[in-house]
Amino acid sequence: MNRCIYTLALRALAPLLWLWMARRAKRAGGQWQVFSRERFGHAIEPALSPPDFSWTAPVWMHAVSLGETRAAQPLVQALLDRGLPVLLTHMTATGRAEGQRLFADAISRGQLRQAWLPYDFPGATRRFMQGYQPRCGLLIEREIWPNLLAAARQAGVPMALVSARYSASSLRQATRMGSVMREALGGLDLVLAQTAEDAGRLEQAGAPTPVVTGNLKFDLVLPAAQVQAGREWRARIGRQVIAIASTREGEDAPFIDAIKRAGKGAGQLAGQLAGNPASDPANNSVNNAAANPADAPLFLLIPRHPQRFDDAARLLSEAGLPYVRRSAGGDPAAETRVLLGDSLGEMAFYYAASDVAVVAGSFAPLGGQNLIEACAAGVPVIVGPHTFNFQQAAEDAIAAGAVMRKADPAQAVDAALAMLKDDAQRQDASHAARAWFELHAGATRRTMDALAPWLG
Known part of the structure; x- marks a missing residue:
């Protein structure tokens, strides 16, 4: 032609x-x-x-x-x-x-x-x-x-x-x-x-x-005000936070299913432990999380495009997951399982508020979204199998221990939950993420x- x-x-x-x-x-x-x-x-x-x-x-x-x-x-x-x-x-x-x-x-x-x-x-x-x-x-x-x-x-x-x-x-x-x-x-x-x-x-x-x-994405400077606000928000709510960021078409539903399944699993285990006199609930974090909703991790679900905010809200409602929208303002209640990130220009806030970040766009054959921003915030990162838009960056970050790859949303959520329970692993991944980001500036x-x- x-x-x-x-x-x-x-x-x-x-x-x-x-x-x-x-x-x-x-x-x-x-x-x-x-x-x-x-x-x-x-x-x-x-x-x-x-x-x-x-x-x-x-x-x-x-x-x-x-x-x-x-x-x-x-x-x-x-x-x-x-x-x-x-x-x-x-x-x-x-x-x-x-x-x-x-x-x-x-x-x-x-x-x-x-x-x-x-x-x-x-x-x-x-x-x-x-x-x-x-x-x-x-x-x-x-x-x-x-x-x-x-x-x-x-x-x-x-x-x-x-x-x-x-x-x-x-x-x-x-x-x-x-x-x-x-x-x-x-x-x-x-x-x-x-x-x-x-x-x-x-x-x-x-x-x-x-x-x-x-x-050029390695030279980004995260807005200091957003980073500070995110960290203060995380400290104020007093809960561990998992960000599921930049979801694309077809990804919200399986992530919502994974969040719901994880909650059911925690509840079932808590019930088993409560019925076992030999168990000590005070020493079991999963049991405590199920018994006290305020101890359960909060998920941030952040669609990539604003036209999908309402669809994500509908899926959360249909799944029966207690959620609030970021645009509504205020802090999430104790029983809230998901905060829907329906705002633009606040990704630095979301990452700074998170203990672990799942960077989506990579769990469907769409090429992935920017994992560099999360690493700049020093957040451990999990990606899916489809990262061809960031192929070299993803491979280098995985080799550096800054990023983990999982096959599907369920595995990603399970890996994020496991990381919340392992302080040493989470801190090592956080340090690796920041060091990898700075190396490529x-x-x-x-x-x-x-x-x-x-x-x-």
Whole structure:
């Protein structure tokens, strides 16, 4: 497939794309502006332009959604600290909202502006380049759009793919697309890969001489206020906490079943011990937990996407598990088994409040979610079998003793409960998680060094 055929196919499929976006916007909430002028490449001037900052020739960075926006945070902040103007683009409302939250100060002083990435039509991408005239463009992880890169070449805008990851499935897909993807990757001026494996696959797909600079996610700085609030909350409720974070489609139900089963198991064992005169309930933590709900661990169930908050609540209700929603405020009651994490931008709070974290998205063939953030908080981590989005990171973390892999949600919950009873194992895993995170820091500095000729 060449770029002409790609463009014709994209135009033909555009109504289906817009319908999908409209439906997703309805489920997820937020302002998606599917048919706004920005989506078609028109530059939008801010309503108020602070007079003390000259916003010209910005560094343009594209972070498609929530995860990429968080990943980009250290690099965006480094650019802002250099005094550079920044244009931050997104495709989803959650990504744009997170960017607005993370960089509120820079937005208020006029140093950073946000916009929608234009649809990958030739006219829209040309208008985008003409309207913003960026000094360079930085694409996070794997955002390759053929017409966008062609428009950048025509406008003389150097382009880099930074913190790039490229799985075996991405390579197969690029091969199937033929010359259009090879041309797009070949048009990049700089490719900075997360790992040597990513670099090899990118070069095989047509990218020019990738350089390994590491994963920007290792340079994240957890919000101190959230970390402190999470730890204070954990101390106040006086219960051990297991976070089940970033669940994706199809994962909530089996995790809820595992939580329910674990509770039944504790109750049955307590009953057996109570009927045995030789047993000493005072020396049995499981029996005490069943007898006193306040001693039972609290589970945090945190869906990845906001459109699934209500579905998760329905599943908890149907399972008969006492739960509260984070959005309701206040501390959970003694009988509460699950706190539903129906808030955005609070992952650092959830991890800081937890004794063990199960990082989901990896118990269905979806590639996994970011385990690095949990390790940064010094929390022992459990993942599932499907971590191909973080393949090298997961394998390295497991080898370092920072992460444990389990086959399914039931095994993950059982392993988390077992870790709560073993203080030495839990502390060793916590120290290993933090040490592994710190060992891999430095990607932002290496990336900034590589970009230096473009930054002035």
